[in-house]
Amino acid sequence: MPHPTIPLEGAQFLKAETVGLAEPRGFKALGESAERSAKHTAEIAATIPHWQEWREAANQIKSYAIANLDKLLVEFERNVTARGATVLWAADAHEANQYILDLVKEHNVKTIVKSKSMVSEEMELNHALEAVGARPVETDLGEYLVQLARQRPTHIVTPALHLSAADVGRLFQDKLKEPFSAEHQHLTNVARRHLREDFIIADMGISGCNFAMADTGTICVVENEGNAGLSTSAPPIHVVLMGVEKVIPGIQYLPVFLNLLGRSGTGQKLTTYTHLFHGPPPGRKMVVILLDNGRTNVLKDPAARMALFCIRCGACLNACPVYRRTGGWAYGWVYPGPIGAVLTPHLIGLDKAGKLPFASSLCGACGEACPVRIDIPHQLVHMRHRAVNEPSPMNSPMERLTWAVWAWWFSGPKRYRLAMAMVKLGIRMAKILPWHPGKLGAWTRGRELPRVPGGPAFRDWWRRNGAQMKPTSQTEPITHP
């Protein structure tokens, strides 16, 4: 299948990281909030027995589902169609957008209420709708805020994590002409009042899909605000946007995922609302769009298939020390954090996002946090291997030349010593020359030059003193009889 045709923001981590650094206050709050969420998730996970067994069960169910994706999708299509829904298969974002634009035209749709859907972010659906004069309204509170602010989500579960209550108060003052307040209840009421009007007049509702059951044709959507319930029941047309990896074999497996998703995503035993759609209600229309958009690229790589197990809980983002410091925009595309660093190169191509797998310290916290036991650290290493061997920014002629020179300098003791002396000299000179932060690019904008240690290098010290040193009792050489 082809890569998405929607113009992307060039998901190149090192270029985009300056976005995060430019907003130190917002991103400090984001980091603290993500850390709190990770702690909360760990605490609530510890309260249920057999947490590890639940994770293993989820891993095995997903493993079966992804191995049998072709059959399960056809089974799901047959069953959901029998319940009165229409199924459309979209190879890429462009095709999926076109299906929706056709519906908008056919039914003269003016206002569309949307519940949270990362797939619609992938499709840049709001831009496509606005381009034909339709009015999409995000109804998840976090999505509503980032839509008003004309920003992108910074987190897949909590999209406005970077905004404080005062930021939201100013946003409502500016965009909705409401009196300023930073009081949470007041702000929630303002959003509720404005959104109610849109639910009433909307001609179409769009939702995502958390799980699709092949055996019954059931679609499950979980949420906390009631907005998905209203988006899908108030308007006469309900469009479901579903990545093809969301199908699971049977409804009996759903509790395993519900048990894990609420706890890992928001530290809840269950999300406040769990909707199960069994086709459209009488007199209504339901259209299910099954989107590939690069997912079959993941299937082609057996070592990477596990990345399709993701249930988008966001736990790996909260656990990641890199995400906590940079925020979601730094990853340059829809999916941030460790799973974004793995998935994005598959979905949009290594040539555009080959740097992302390197946006990790490989500390392993993401793999520990993942409720479906995706081995994210190994997935990252696998994608690094591919990035340096396939066309990508990490395999450019300049990159290869740089590492070849580095290898040559560091493969001989004399050259190594000379290189170290030159580095020390370079740092000393940079310190006495007029120094402007950021002069050497993004790397130096948030970092200080290292201090050159005084005294001789260990190598020189050892040459002078090592021979005279006596082994201590612990290092006494073992003498064989």
Ligand code: SF4
């Ligand atoms: S990779 Fe795992 S932890 Fe990260 S969002 Fe997906 S399911 Fe959650």
